[in-house]
Structures are given as C-alpha cells and as structure tokens.
Amino acid sequence: MLSSFAAWSADKCAVEITSTDQMTFDSKLISIPKSCSSFTVTLLHSGEMPKEVMGHNWVLTRAADMQAVAQDGWSAGIANGYLKKNDTRVIAHTKLIGGGERDSITIDTSKLETGEKYHFFCSVPAHLSVMKGELTFGV
Ligand code: ZN
Numbered sequence: 001m002l003s004s005f006a007a008w009s010a011d012k013c014a015v016e017i018t019s020t021d022q023m024t025f026d027s028k029l030i031s032i033p034k035s036c037s038s039f040t041v042t043l044l045h046s047g048e049m050p051k052e053v054m055g056h057n058w059v060l061t062r063a064a065d066m067q068a069v070a071q072d073g074w075s076a077g078i079a080n081g082y083l084k085k086n087d088t089r090v091i092a093h094t095k096l097i098g099g100g101e102r103d104s105i106t107i108d109t110s111k112l113e114t115g116e117k118y119h120f121f122c123s124v125p126a127h128l129s130v131m132k133g134e135l136t137f138g139v
Contacts, residue, residue, distance in 0.1 A: 014040040019056040019122070021047030021099065025131050030120065032109060034138035042104040043094045051098030056122045057081060058094045060107065060135060063117035065089040066128075073123035082123040091118070112137040 013036035018026045032039045043058040055078070061069050072084040081096040091111055094103040112118070114137055122131035 012036070013038065014042070016042045016044060017058060018044045018046050019058075019097075019131070020045070021049050021054050023054070023127055023130055025056075025058075025120075025122070025133060028133040030133065030135045031139070032107075032112065032135065032137045034114070036109055039107045039109055040104055041092070041094070041107065042102060043097060044102045045097045045099050048099040051096050051101070052078065053098075055096045055098050055124055056127065056131065057083075057096045057124065058105075058120055059083065059123050060091045060093065060118060060120045061089050062091075063119045063134075066119040066121055066132070070121065070123050070128045074125045082125070093123075096124070109137060114138040 012033060015030055041058060045056055047054060059069065069087060069089050072087065073082040076082060076084045083090060083093060092105050092107045094105050097103050118135040120133050120135050121128050
C-alpha cells in the first residue's frame with residue numbers, strides 16, 4: 001500500500017489546499033497535468049472556528065460561471081453548503097468544513113478542456129473576493 005501511495009503522489013494528480021480562520025487559501029494556482037485521468041483535491045481547515053462562523057468549501061467552475069454560482073450559493077444558504085442544489089455549472093466541490101476538518105473530492109478530468117479557464121473559490125458569502133484561484137488542465 002505504501003509504495004502505491006508514493007507512486008500516486010509522485011504523479012502529482014492530487015493537491016492539498018489549506019484554508020484558515022483568516023479567510024485564505026494557501027494556493028492561487030492549480031495546474032493539472034494532462035496525464036491525470038482524475039485529480040484529487042483535499043481541502044483542510046487549519047483554523048479553529050466552526051463552519052457556522054468561518055466555514056469554507058472549494059468549488060470549481062468555468063471562470064465565466066464563478067460569480068453567478070457564488071451568488072446562487074449565497075441564496076441557497078448554509079443548510080445547502082452555500083451551493084444551489086444540483087447546480088450543473090459546478091464541476092466539483094467539497095463540502096463546507098470548519099476548523100480542524102478536511103474533505104476530499106476527485107475530479108474526473110474528462111470533464112475539463114485544455115485551454116479553458118477555470119476558477120476555484122469558496123462560496124461562503126463575502127469570501128469570494130479573497131478565496132479564489134485559477135485552475136488549468138494540460139497546459
Ligand atoms: Zn471561505
């Protein structure tokens with residue numbers, strides 16, 4: 001098991017992103033190599049505040065969809081993890097987590113296009129202005 005984990009890690013088809021009580025992600029750019037058929041994102045929350053106060057999620061959309069998805073998420077409220085139910089514009093997302101928690105998701109890269117601009121962000125109200133970054137595939 002250990003050796004297969006090491007091989008998987010070396011392939012860079014995974015990333016860990018840390019979020020904080022200071023409303024930050026420690027990554028602003030994620031590049032997924034074309035060789036990855038899937039890509040795993042693990043979101044950590046290194047803070048102490050509960051998700052009702054300083055919760056974070058990690059949401060992936062096309063760059064053009066980010067603002068509208070975030071606004072619909074704010075309307076959906078915390079009970080829905082600040083995402084509209086079954087929002088087809090959302091390519092992948094973690095659940096909403098609070099301090100000390102983590103969540104992982106795996107993206108099927110066949111859903112991504114080379115050269116398309118993607119954004120990842122936190123859909124909690126008012127977090128978008130600072131908690132966002134760019135994601136590219138195969139470039
Ligand atoms: Zn956030």
